[in-house]
Amino acid sequence: MSHPTLAFIGTGIMGAPMVRCLLREGFAVRAWNRSQAKATALAADGAQVAGSAHAAATGANLLICMLSDGPTCTEVLFGEHGAALALRPGALVIVMSSIPVDVATDHARRCAELGLGYLDAPVSGGERGAREGSLAIMVGGTPEAFEQGRVALAAMGRPVLVGPAGSGELAKLVNQLIVASTIATVAEGLLLAERGGADPAKVHEALMGGFVDSPIWRQHGQRMIDDQFTPGGPAKWQLKDTRTALAHAHSLGLSLPVGTLVDGLFSALVDAGDGDLDHAALIRQLRRHNRLPE
Amino acid sequence: MSHPTLAFIGTGIMGAPMVRCLLREGFAVRAWNRSQAKATALAADGAQVAGSAHAAATGANLLICMLSDGPTCTEVLFGEHGAALALRPGALVIVMSSIPVDVATDHARRCAELGLGYLDAPVSGGERGAREGSLAIMVGGTPEAFEQGRVALAAMGRPVLVGPAGSGELAKLVNQLIVASTIATVAEGLLLAERGGADPAKVHEALMGGFVDSPIWRQHGQRMIDDQFTPGGPAKWQLKDTRTALAHAHSLGLSLPVGTLVDGLFSALVDAGDGDLDHAALIRQLRRHNRLPE
Numbered sequence: 065m066s067h068p069t070l071a072f073i074g075t076g077i078m079g080a081p082m083v084r085c086l087l088r089e090g091f092a093v094r095a096w097n098r099s100q101a102k103a104t105a106l107a108a109d110g111a112q113v114a115g116s117a118h119a120a121a122t123g124a125n126l127l128i129c130m131l132s133d134g135p136t137c138t139e140v141l142f143g144e145h146g147a148a149l150a151l152r153p154g155a156l157v158i159v160m161s162s163i164p165v166d167v168a169t170d171h172a173r174r175c176a177e178l179g180l181g182y183l184d185a186p187v188s189g190g191e192r193g194a195r196e197g198s199l200a201i202m203v204g205g206t207p208e209a210f211e212q213g214r215v216a217l218a219a220m221g222r223p224v225l226v227g228p229a230g231s232g233e234l235a236k237l238v239n240q241l242i243v244a245s246t247i248a249t250v251a252e253g254l255l256l257a258e259r260g261g262a263d264p265a266k267v268h269e270a271l272m273g274g275f276v277d278s279p280i281w282r283q284h285g286q287r288m289i290d291d292q293f294t295p296g297g298p299a300k301w302q303l304k305d306t307r308t309a310l311a312h313a314h315s316l317g318l319s320l321p322v323g324t325l326v327d328g329l330f331s332a333l334v335d336a337g338d339g340d341l342d343h344a345a346l347i348r349q350l351r352r353h354n355r356l357p358e
Numbered sequence: 359m360s361h362p363t364l365a366f367i368g369t370g371i372m373g374a375p376m377v378r379c380l381l382r383e384g385f386a387v388r389a390w391n392r393s394q395a396k397a398t399a400l401a402a403d404g405a406q407v408a409g410s411a412h413a414a415a416t417g418a419n420l421l422i423c424m425l426s427d428g429p430t431c432t433e434v435l436f437g438e439h440g441a442a443l444a445l446r447p448g449a450l451v452i453v454m455s456s457i458p459v460d461v462a463t464d465h466a467r468r469c470a471e472l473g474l475g476y477l478d479a480p481v482s483g484g485e486r487g488a489r490e491g492s493l494a495i496m497v498g499g500t501p502e503a504f505e506q507g508r509v510a511l512a513a514m515g516r517p518v519l520v521g522p523a524g525s526g527e528l529a530k531l532v533n534q535l536i537v538a539s540t541i542a543t544v545a546e547g548l549l550l551a552e553r554g555g556a557d558p559a560k561v562h563e564a565l566m567g568g569f570v571d572s573p574i575w576r577q578h579g580q581r582m583i584d585d586q587f588t589p590g591g592p593a594k595w596q597l598k599d600t601r602t603a604l605a606h607a608h609s610l611g612l613s614l615p616v617g618t619l620v621d622g623l624f625s626a627l628v629d630a631g632d633g634d635l636d637h638a639a640l641i642r643q644l645r646r647h648n649r650l651p652e
Contacts, residue, residue, distance in 0.1 A: 165554065188568045200568045202561070224564035227556035234554040235561045238547040242570040245543035245616070252539070252614040253532040256603065259610045260459065260528040262521035267496070267529045270518035274482045274494045276536040278572035309550065316553045319648055320546040322539070325619050354613055 067091045068125030070216060073117050073140055073147060074161070075102050078187070079130035081194040082160075082220050084109050088197075089219035096120040121147035125155045126216060134163035142174055149178070156181040156212045160201075165230040165237070165312055168204065172229035181209040184232040185217060188239055197221060202239070204231030237312060240305035241323050244343070246280045247302075248326045251347035254288050255354075265289050284344035293341035293348075300339035303330040329353075361385045362419030364510060367411050367434055367441060368455070369396050372481070373424035375488040376454075376514050378403050382491075383513035390414040415441035419449045420510060428457035436468055443472070450475040450506045454495075459524040459531070459606055462498065466523035475503035478526040479511060482533055491515060496533070498525035531606060534599035535617050538637070540574045541596075542620045545641035548582050549648075559583050578638035587635035587642075594633035597624040623647075 067090055072083050075097040086093050087110045096114040097103040103113045114120035117140050121127050127147055131137050137159050141148040148157055157175050159168065159182075168184035175182035183205035193199040199221030203210055210225040217223035226235045253276070257267040268285050271277065287293060306327040313320050333339070333349040341348075348358045361384055366377050369391040380387050381404045390408040391397040397407045408414035411434050415421050421441055425431050431453050435442040442451055451469050453462065453476075462478035469476035477499035487493040493515030497504055504519040511517035520529045547570070551561040562579050565571065581587060600621040607614050627633070627643040635642075642652045 188565070200564060200566075202564045204556070222567070224560055226551075226560040226564050231554070231556035231561075234551060234556050235564055238551050238561055239565055239568060239570055241550065242543050242547040242565075242575075245546070246540060246570065246572075248616045249536050249539035249543070249620075252617050253536040256535065256607055256610075256612060256614065257520075257528060257532050259612050260525070260606065262498070262525035262528050266518055266520040267525075267532055270494060270496045270520050270529055271482070271533055271536075272494075273516070274533060275573045276533055276540065278540075278575075279569045281536075281572075312554065313550055316550075317648075318550060318553050320550065320644075321619055321623070321647070322542045322616060323546050325615055326543075329615070350614075353615070354611075 067215070069094070069123065071096070071114070071120040071124040071127040071147065072130070073120060073127065074130040075106060076130070077191055078194045080106060081191065082130060083111055085194075085197040085220045086216060087111060091216065091219065094120040094124065116145070117147040118145045118150045121150040123150070123152055125152055126213065127151055127155065127157050128216070129157065129159045129161060131161050133161065134167035137161055137163060138167065138171070141171065148175060148180060151180060153179045154181070156183065156209055158183045158185050158213050158217070160185045160187055162186045162236050163233060164308060165233045168233045169230040172205070181205070181212055182229060183209050183213050184229060185213075185223065186232055186236040187221065188236070189221065193221060202226055202232040202235035204229050204233065204235075234312070237305070237309040240302070241309040241320070243280065244302055244306045244330060245322050245326045246278065247284050247343055247346050248329055250281055250285050251288060251344075251350050254285060255347060255350055287342055287344040288347045293345040295340070296342035296344070298340050299330060299333050299343045299345055302343040303327070303334050303339070306330055361509070363388070363417065365390070365408070365414040365418040365421040365441065366424070367414060367421065368424040369400060370424070371485055372488045374400060375485065376424060377405055379488070379491040379514045380510060381405060385510065385513065388414040388418065410439070411441040412439045412444045415444040417444070417446055419446055420507065421445055421449065421451050422510070423451065423453045423455060425455050427455065428461035431455055431457055432461065432465070435465065442469060442474060445474060447473045448475070450477065450503055452477045452479050452507050452511070454479045454481055456480045456530050457527060458602060459527045462527045463524040466499070475499070475506055476523060477503050477507050478523060479507070479517065480526055480530040481515065482530070483515065487515060496520055496526040496529035498523050498527065528606070531599070531603040534596070535603040535614070537574065538596055538600045538624060539616050539620045540572065541578050541637055541640050542623055544575055544579050545582060545638075545644050548579060549641060549644055581636055581638040582641045587639040589634070590636035590638070592634050593624060593627050593637045593639055596637040597621070597628050597633070600624055
């Protein structure tokens with residue numbers, strides 16, 4: 065059985081290596097990007113380069129969208145000459161951008177009206193994961209839509225269906241909230257070690273392999289010890305994520321005290337002018353909070 | 359070069375398998391335990407069983423103490439007929455119990471007065487780590503004392519010298535504080551997933567291998583999903599640990615906002631009668647906080 069014709073919209077830092085994964089797995093990909101050079105670069109890898117999102121989508125069975133934010137996805141999919149309108153009946157739209165939960169559920173509703181399937185499928189794992197096809201892919205939608213998109217998603221990483229439309233974006237928010245709070249607690253632990261007279265680098269080493277070991281303990285902990293905050297993930301984006309996660313929790317009537325406190329710490333960090341530093345720089349805010357030299 | 363004669367005081371759940379590790383590595387071990395049956399059981403493995411802590415220590419070059427708490431260690435080491443008084447001059451005392459930092463620094467001072475070396479070397483990794491000789495061992499003391507005790511410690515796990523006397527206990531507090539706060543943030547994340555309509559078990563699966571993956575995400579997260587809180591580590595002990603860590607931070611003039619908030623959550627959990635449940639039961643407190651069914 066041959067793979068469906070696939071339109072890929074948004075071939076930037078993440079999208080381009082994701083297209084290459086799909087091409088390697090034998091998908092015929094029509095790529096489009098607003099700055100056309102980024103799509104043209106993929107022609108050498110076997111992609112067809114389309115002149116517009118609408119042209120890329122025309123007659124395709126599957127459309128993947130990897131654009132910068134929710135409004136951009138909505139405009140490209142459903143605006144005048146929108147890509148969704150050009151798909152075959154019964155085709156599937158997969159939005160892999162990180163967008164608000166309610167934008168994803170709105171997309172799902174609009175796709176259903178057009179007779180299209182929809183999955184929200186944001187990713188974690190960064191550019192490296194995109195290159196290696198090892199992205200964690202959190203998928204929201206119906207089991208039928210998931211089945212329809214599974215092979216394409218599996219070409220880019222490890223897709224898991226976590227619930228109905230919007231749930232993939234929700235899982236991404238959960239991820240970002242836990243990342244933020246774990247960074248804060250790692251920072252508190254290393255600060256306690258340092259102020260108590262231990263060598264934080266040695267404490268960092270001693271606790272590896274134990275309960276607190278994690279990519280955040282290893283990578284962000286090391287940045288704190290080295291006082292080296294070149295991003296990585298800038299603190300201002302981390303704040304945007306915790307803001308979105310907490311606003312969504314609030315809309316569900318849910319109070320998350322640790323996340324709320326950590327959001328406040330990131331807010332103070334950004335207010336102090338450290339928004340462009342890596343989110344591990346939260347330890348600087350804890351130092352300020354304690355009137356210690358940064 | 360033969361190993362030094364070693365006295366091992368406290369052969370309970372952790373101590374007994376630690377003695378077996380030392381015997382396997384060729385150490386001559388004289389064991390003592392208050393309930394003598396627990397020491398006698400080690401005779402079959404090749405340990406000599408002593409009639410008192412003092413008798414175990416008499417003429418030994420190395421004494422390891424794995425008792426339940428600080429006051430018990432202090433009494434057995436330095437009380438009337440104390441074990442430390444019976445050691446050879448120049449011998450080394452290693453306390454591997456989790457005790458307050460200031461008790462450890464007091465031990466170090468008293469040992470120095472007796473012409474003895476001292477290390478505080480609490481462990482992480484539980485009974486399994488003790489059996490396998492794979493404990494994380496956080497060591498405080500001088501480099502000379504560490505060198506003197508290194509081979510014995512390495513028989514039980516992975517020792518790392520993290521700073522002067524007391525620093526091992528400090529590192530253990532850092533560990534416990536990060537464990538507590540990470541449990542709280544994992545609980546908040548899973549609660550957000552659940553209330554937002556995703557399947558928490560699927561979100562748990564989807565996020566494995568990513569930034570938030572950790573033994574706590576895997577083990578404690580799974581307990582939360584299964585609503586299964588047989589300890590494990592009881593919440594009341596977790597509270598004792600966060601209390602001790604925060605009191606020590608306070609004594610250093612250090613404010614740790616996330617740890618303080620999490621300590622309050624564990625305190626409310628214990629007050630609500632859940633102290634004997636596993637510390638992962640913190641999610642029950644977050645449900646109560648949100649007036650949700652537990």
